[in-house]
Amino acid sequence: MKSLKKLTGELRYNKRLNNNIIQNNMTPLDIVLFPDNGLREVCKPIPEMTDRLDKLIDDMFYTMYDAPGIGLAAPQVAVQERLIVVDVSEKGDQPIALMNPEIIQSSGSIDWEEGCLSLPGIYGKVTRPSDILVRGMNRDGKIIEFEANELQAICIQHEIDHLNGRLFIDHLSNLKRNRAVKKFHKEQADMQAEQS
Numbered sequence: 001m002k003s004l005k006k007l008t009g010e011l012r013y014n015k016r017l018n019n020n021i022i023q024n025n026m027t028p029l030d031i032v033l034f035p036d037n038g039l040r041e042v043c044k045p046i047p048e049m050t051d052r053l054d055k056l057i058d059d060m061f062y063t064m065y066d067a068p069g070i071g072l073a074a075p076q077v078a079v080q081e082r083l084i085v086v087d088v089s090e091k092g093d094q095p096i097a098l099m100n101p102e103i104i105q106s107s108g109s110i111d112w113e114e115g116c117l118s119l120p121g122i123y124g125k126v127t128r129p130s131d132i133l134v135r136g137m138n139r140d141g142k143i144i145e146f147e148a149n150e151l152q153a154i155c156i157q158h159e160i161d162h163l164n165g166r167l168f169i170d171h172l173s174n175l176k177r178n179r180a181v182k183k184f185h186k187e188q189a190d191m192q193a194e195q196s
């Protein structure tokens with residue numbers, strides 16, 4: 001999910017550097033853009049934590065903070081597995097990586113103007129439960145459960161949607177979705193024209 005905060009990528013990145021979380025060996029990954037078919041697949045469950053996944057999690061955090069974004073799902077970096085990373089904190093110091101995330105309970109309702117790193121430049125108001133209980137595997141390979149509220153709950157639901165081939169625009173009315181997709185294609189075409 002894309003951040004609506006006016007923090008620049010560089011600022012967030014520097015904060016991460018100060019916290020020694022970003023290290024030299026991290027690689028920014030290419031973000032898969034709409035309408036790539038990979039964004040429409042149901043991703044595979046992850047049986048266990050591995051060194052490959054540990055590296056992927058670091059690279060996904062790097063890519064997310066650099067974008068800047070507040071959440072990223074594995075299919076957005078062309079990996080069709082059930083892994084998400086999220087950090088909705090102001091300082092970018094509360095990273096959560098979760099494998100096989102599930103929502104066990106949900107309640108309340110909240111509207112949010114959502115964006116997505118796979119659909120740069122477009123936003124739309126989505127209504128979701130405001131309070132959720134989440135279960136998943138952390139990067140130590142432990143099954144954890146925790147409560148998430150408001151923006152964190154929205155972001156986790158948005159990222160879990162990605163693992164099921166769902167995008168935030170699917171929550172919009174047909175009219176609003178068509179308008180958003182049209183705007184996206186136009187902006188991408190304009191950008192390509194500028195670059196060539």
Ligand code: NI
Pocket residue numbers: 001002115116117118158162
């Ligand atoms: Ni997204």
